[in-house]
Amino acid sequence: MSVLVYINSNNGLYKSAFEAVTYGKKLGGDVTVITSGAADTKVLAGLGKYGAGKVLVDRSLQGDDDQQLTRIIANAVVSSGATTIIFSHDLTAKAVAPRLSVRLKAGLVSGAIEVPNGDGTIKVNVFSGKAFSSVKVNSASKIISLLPNSIQPEVSGSDCEVEEFNGNSGESKVKVLSTKKPEGEIPLPEAELVVSAGRGLKGPENWGMVEDLAKALGAATACSRPVADIGWRPHHEHVGQTGVAIRPNLYIAAGISGAIQHLAGVNGSKVMVVINTDAEAPFFKAADYGILGDAFEVLPRLTEAVKKFKSSGN
Amino acid sequence: MKILVCISKSPDTTSKIAFTDNNSKFDENGVQYIVNPYDEWYALVRALEIKESSGGNVTIITVGNANDEAVIRKALAIGADEAVRVDTDPTDAYYTAMQIAEYAKSNGFDLILAGKETINYNGSQVAGMIAEAMDLPFISLASKLDINGSTLTLEREIAGGLQVVDVNLPAVVSCAKGMAEQRIPNMRGIMAARTKPLNVIAPVAIENLTEFVAYTMPATKSACKMIDPNNMDELVELLHNEAKVI
Numbered sequence: 001m002s003v004l005v006y007i008n009s010n011n012g013l014y015k016s017a018f019e020a021v022t023y024g025k026k027l028g029g030d031v032t033v034i035t036s037g038a039a040d041t042k043v044l045a046g047l048g049k050y051g052a053g054k055v056l057v058d059r060s061l062q063g064d065d066d067q068q069l070t071r072i073i074a075n076a077v078v079s080s081g082a083t084t085i086i087f088s089h090d091l092t093a094k095a096v097a098p099r100l101s102v103r104l105k106a107g108l109v110s111g112a113i114e115v116p117n118g119d120g121t122i123k124v125n126v127f128s129g130k131a132f133s134s135v136k137v138n139s140a141s142k143i144i145s146l147l148p149n150s151i152q153p154e155v156s157g158s159d160c161e162v163e164e165f166n167g168n169s170g171e172s173k174v175k176v177l178s179t180k181k182p183e184g185e186i187p188l189p190e191a192e193l194v195v196s197a198g199r200g201l202k203g204p205e206n207w208g209m210v211e212d213l214a215k216a217l218g219a220a221t222a223c224s225r226p227v228a229d230i231g232w233r234p235h236h237e238h239v240g241q242t243g244v245a246i247r248p249n250l251y252i253a254a255g256i257s258g259a260i261q262h263l264a265g266v267n268g269s270k271v272m273v274v275i276n277t278d279a280e281a282p283f284f285k286a287a288d289y290g291i292l293g294d295a296f297e298v299l300p301r302l303t304e305a306v307k308k309f310k311s312s313g314n
Numbered sequence: 315m316k317i318l319v320c321i322s323k324s325p326d327t328t329s330k331i332a333f334t335d336n337n338s339k340f341d342e343n344g345v346q347y348i349v350n351p352y353d354e355w356y357a358l359v360r361a362l363e364i365k366e367s368s369g370g371n372v373t374i375i376t377v378g379n380a381n382d383e384a385v386i387r388k389a390l391a392i393g394a395d396e397a398v399r400v401d402t403d404p405t406d407a408y409y410t411a412m413q414i415a416e417y418a419k420s421n422g423f424d425l426i427l428a429g430k431e432t433i434n435y436n437g438s439q440v441a442g443m444i445a446e447a448m449d450l451p452f453i454s455l456a457s458k459l460d461i462n463g464s465t466l467t468l469e470r471e472i473a474g475g476l477q478v479v480d481v482n483l484p485a486v487v488s489c490a491k492g493m494a495e496q497r498i499p500n501m502r503g504i505m506a507a508r509t510k511p512l513n514v515i516a517p518v519a520i521e522n523l524t525e526f527v528a529y530t531m532p533a534t535k536s537a538c539k540m541i542d543p544n545n546m547d548e549l550v551e552l553l554h555n556e557a558k559v560i
């Protein structure tokens with residue numbers, strides 16, 4: 001069997017790239033990576049450590065046009081003979097994987113959280129994290145889009161060769177007018193630690209406490225839906241059933257009641273901590289650790305405790 | 315401007331999620347269906363705003379059986395002009411997308427809108443598949459959409475950032491938060507919806523590429539461990555040594 005992994009390397013490599021290659025390796029067989037853009041050859045060669053046998057890079061394509069990427073990946077499928085194509089379930093995958101599915105007539109499994117079961121079915125998140133389903137693919141080829149933070153990257157080899165590839169990307173019908181690049185912050189869906197706050201924080205002026213704790217931990221920040229709706233925080237921080245679904249190792253929720261729609265987007269977290277003044281808040285039923293107290297006092301105290309812990313060499 | 319909006323039903327967000335038939339089927343018992351929030355709040359409302367400012371027609375399309383007509387009427391009550399129902403169960407994203415593409419190909423739409431994903435299967439697949447089947451450009455997860463003549467200007471989220479793009483019509487767009495504000499249908503809309511055209515069309519023969527064969531629920535959590543609010547050192551210690559997450 002031959003596996004092709006698409007990696008978006010436009011802003012350097014995120015951990016999700018290593019996860020996707022590790023996932024490909026776990027399927028068995030040869031793993032080829034396809035990417036485009038200007039990433040450093042040495043950096044790309046490092047994907048070999050996670051199990052890639054070869055990296056194909058189309059340097060003629062700089063952007064992230066979905067039609068062009070689809071053509072390049074489809075050509076890489078032909079040249080590598082791959083029957084399984086892996087994406088990390090990020091914004092690029094959401095645009096490109098469905099196109100590729102139609103082009104190759106390959107069943108697309110989005111939001112995979114595990115390697116395939118013995119019977120070949122693949123476990124995915126459904127109902128916005130309220131349940132799981134096993135998906136069977138009927139077509140000869142398949143595409144799997146892996147939810148970030150579902151498996152750990154594993155080093156199994158050494159640097160691999162990087163080959164220039166002409167994927168015949170063709171024309172773009174989309175003209176990019178401007179791009180606001182991420183400013184070194186961790187994309188929320190990939191963050192391992194997340195500090196989140198809700199309406200209990202009472203106003204945007206109080207978010208310093210949340211950011212301080214996030215900074216001390218090296219965590220990303222998130223919020224509940226009403227907080228984004230009233231404009232206290234940007235929309236991309238809104239987590240939940242109608243926001244971003246995340247599965248970090250640690251989710252700390254301050255002043256969030258834990259409504260079913262909120263929990264739907266975060267209950268894939270490995271560990272959840274709730275800080276709330278109301279002992280009846282539903283979040284206490286979902287959390288692993290609970291603090292019955294005022295976020296205005298608890299957050300700064302927790303930040304101090306984290307700083308103390310970090311400065312003692314951890 | 316002819317706009318097609320893809321509408322899916324989804325269980326109300328407070329529905330109890332359960333499964334029947336040996337965990338192979340979603341248990342619809344007592345489940346209230348709504349229009350998938352992303353389709354309704356963002357795709358449909360933005361289509362209506364465009365129609366209100368520059369004229370045109372908004373058609374909604376859903377792939378589903380006769381039980382879905384209540385959800386279709388709701389979308390009509392919000393303001394769509396007419397509805398199309400492809401009379402079949404939407405068994406997988408590819409099957410569903412090919413049904414919609416088949417209809418759209420022969421009906422000359424300028425713009426096809428969909429929500430960014432459904433809240434039951436979360437696949438984010440259908441709109442991109444329609445675009446590929448029709449060889450149209452696809453702008454995914456757009457949070458802003460403006461029209462100037464035959465050019466769309468869109469804002470969309472890209473990994474951790476924001477991009478502004480221009481694309482010529484026809485095009486397919488999946489809509490995310492920021493694009494429009496939810497509208498509540500009024501009495502007049504609800505009355506008008508009853509008599510708006512709802513065309514039921516037969517499906518075309520398409521295979522299913524995938525199948526949801528079995529469902530499971532997440533393991534139940536053990537009880538929440540309460541920590542003294544004055545002792546955050548204890549919490550840090552537990553997160554480090556017990557939970558091993560920091």
Ligand SMILES: Cc1cc2nc3c(=O)[nH]c(=O)nc-3n(C[C@H](O)[C@H](O)[C@H](O)COP(=O)(O)OP(=O)(O)OC[C@H]3O[C@@H](n4cnc5c(N)ncnc54)[C@H](O)[C@@H]3O)c2cc1C
Binds near residue numbers: 225259260262293295
């Ligand atoms: C269709 C639909 C989709 C939805 N999707 C989402 C979604 O994706 N994400 C989402 O988050 N919500 C969603 N919601 C909204 C959801 O139902 C809740 O209304 C929302 O999550 C509540 O936000 P909150 O917890 O910040 O605010 P509230 O419910 O107002 O809770 C505030 C909490 O803060 C506590 N508190 C107050 N003061 C303090 C203090 N000083 N210290 C500590 N705690 C304090 C209170 O006890 C309370 O528990 C959706 C709703 C619907 C109908």
